[in-house]
Amino acid sequence: MKKRTGEILALLEQAYGSDIVCYLDHENAWQLLIATILSAQCTDARVNMVTPALFAKYPSVEALAGADQKELEEAIHSTGFYHHKAKNIIACCRQLLERYGGEVPSDIDALTALPGVGRKTANVIRGNIYGEPSVVVDTHVKRISRRLGLTKESDPEKVEYDLMKELPKDRWIAWNLQIIAHGRSICKAQNPLCQECFLQKYCIEYAERKKC
Numbered sequence: 001m002k003k004r005t006g007e008i009l010a011l012l013e014q015a016y017g018s019d020i021v022c023y024l025d026h027e028n029a030w031q032l033l034i035a036t037i038l039s040a041q042c043t044d045a046r047v048n049m050v051t052p053a054l055f056a057k058y059p060s061v062e063a064l065a066g067a068d069q070k071e072l073e074e075a076i077h078s079t080g081f082y083h084h085k086a087k088n089i090i091a092c093c094r095q096l097l098e099r100y101g102g103e104v105p106s107d108i109d110a111l112t113a114l115p116g117v118g119r120k121t122a123n124v125i126r127g128n129i130y131g132e133p134s135v136v137v138d139t140h141v142k143r144i145s146r147r148l149g150l151t152k153e154s155d156p157e158k159v160e161y162d163l164m165k166e167l168p169k170d171r172w173i174a175w176n177l178q179i180i181a182h183g184r185s186i187c188k189a190q191n192p193l194c195q196e197c198f199l200q201k202y203c204i205e206y207a208e209r210k211k212c
C-alpha cells in the first residue's frame with residue numbers, strides 16, 4: 001500500500017469510524033439480497049421505505065418465489081425498473097430454493113449466477129452477511145476512488161480489482177461504508193464541497209481543477 005493511501009485510510013477512519021453498518025435495512029441474508037437488488041438505480045432511503053411492507057407481504061424466500069409478478073411489481077414500483085426487478089427477484093428466489101434449499105450462498109460465482117445479482121450485490125452479501133473481505137463498487141465508490149486517483153477505470157469490475165490491489169484486505173468492507181459517508185456529506189457527485197474536504201490534498205480532481 002502506498003503511503004498516501006495509508007494516510008487517506010487513516011483520515012477516513014478518523015472522520016467516519018470503522019463500524020460495519022449496512023445502509024439497507026434487513027434481518028437476514030435473503031432480505032439483504034432482495035434489498036440490494038432493489039437498490040439498483042435507487043437510493044437506499046427509498047428501498048428502506050419499501051422493504052418493510054414488502055417483507056411483511058412476502059415473509060420468506062418461498063413466498064417471493066411464488067409471487068404473482070404483477071403484484072410484486074406494484075409492491076416495489078417506487079424503486080424504479082420494477083418490471084425487471086420483480087422478474088429477477090422471483091427467478092432468484094426460485095433458484096435459491098432449487099439449488100441452495102432457500103439459503104443465500106457465500107461464494108462469489110454462486111451469487112453472481114443468480115438472476116439480478118451482479119458483483120456489487122454479491123459483494124454486499126459477502127461483506128455484510130459472511131464477513132468475507134469484499135470491495136463493493138457503487139456510484140460513490142467509483143466516483144470518489146477516481147477523484148482520489150486510486151483508479152482510472154470506469155467499469156465497476158475494473159475499479160473493484162484496482163481497489164483490491166491498492167487497499168489492505170482488512171479495509172475492503174469499511175472502504176465502501178466510509179466512502180458512501182464521504183460521498184453523501186462532502187464529495188457529492190455535483191458540486192462537491194471541496195473547501196470542507198479533509199482529503200483535498202490527496203485529490204487528483206481538485207488539483208486539476210485548481211490548474212484551470
Ligand code: SF4
Pocket residue numbers: 144147148186187188192193194195197198199200203204205206
Ligand atoms: S477535494 Fe473535492 S472532489 Fe476531491 S475528494 Fe474532496 S470533496 Fe471530493
